[in-house]
Amino acid sequence: MHYAPGTEPCPLPFSPFKSCTVPRPIGWLSTISGDGIANLAPYSQWQNLTFDPPMVMFAANGYPDGRRKDTVLNAEETGWFVWNMATWDLREAVNVSAMALGPEVDEFARAGVSKAACIDAPGPRVAESPAHFECRYLSTTRLPGNGPVGTVDVVFGQVMRIHVDDRVLTPEGRLDIPTIRPIARMGYHDYAVISETFEMRIPGASEAEAAGLEGRAT
Numbered sequence: 253m254h255y256a257p258g259t260e261p262c263p264l265p266f267s268p269f270k271s272c273t274v275p276r277p278i279g280w281l282s283t284i285s286g287d288g289i290a291n292l293a294p295y296s297q298w299q300n301l302t303f304d305p306p307m308v309m310f311a312a313n314g315y316p317d318g319r320r321k322d323t324v325l326n327a328e329e330t331g332w333f334v335w336n337m338a339t340w341d342l343r344e345a346v347n348v349s350a351m352a353l354g355p356e357v358d359e360f361a362r363a364g365v366s367k368a369a370c371i372d373a374p375g376p377r378v379a380e381s382p383a384h385f386e387c388r389y390l391s392t393t394r395l396p397g398n399g400p401v402g403t404v405d406v407v408f409g410q411v412m413r414i415h416v417d418d419r420v421l422t423p424e425g426r427l428d429i430p431t432i433r434p435i436a437r438m439g440y441h442d443y444a445v446i447s448e449t450f451e452m453r454i455p456g457a458s459e460a461e462a463a464g465l466e467g468r469a470t
Contacts, residue, residue: 271439283326284375
């Protein structure tokens with residue numbers, strides 16, 4: 253089957269679009285408003301962009317009434333947002349924080365997670381999460397869609413500080429992913445958990461190339 257989105261009806265009862273680019277990292281983002289209300293919400297359009305310096309992006313669709321997401325507004329207002337790693341143990345809190353609530357609601361309290369102070373960013377991070385990025389806001393690119401929900405704010409940031417819980421590190425100094433068990437977004441209402449990893453090395457890669465892929469200093 254095939255079809256042209258936007259001009260032809262989808263021949264399936266559920267759109268395959270969001271279920272093809274999978275698994276997607278979850279941008280579980282915390283911010284704070286100018287008047288001090290903490291916000292916490294997951295975004296499934298989140299990605300690393302580059303590593304020198306480390307930069308990231310997330311995309312936030314609008315509400316049906318045209319309002320923009322609190323995460324975007326807070327990042328633009330304060331100049332900061334924080335990424336918190338979403339894990340299997342925190343899956344219920346991630347799901348609760350996805351609820352569409354008013355800007356006056358503190359999602360940390362609603363989701364039942366604790367706040368830990370950041371060093372550079374003004375807002376808190378999720379204390380129970382094993383890893384965090386404090387991200388300085390860079391810019392927003394607004395892409396118009398077919399209506400308010402299709403319109404999206406693509407937000408770019410630079411990672412200024414990285415936190416990692418020592419308990420999730422291997423003796424070699426790597427993140428122990430099978431122990432952390434990060435969760436990822438699939439399509440529909442589905443998620444995946446990473447509990448098994450495998451290694452593949454590029455044939456013929458130079459030492460410098462291998463170091464770059466591993467994140468080792470040369």
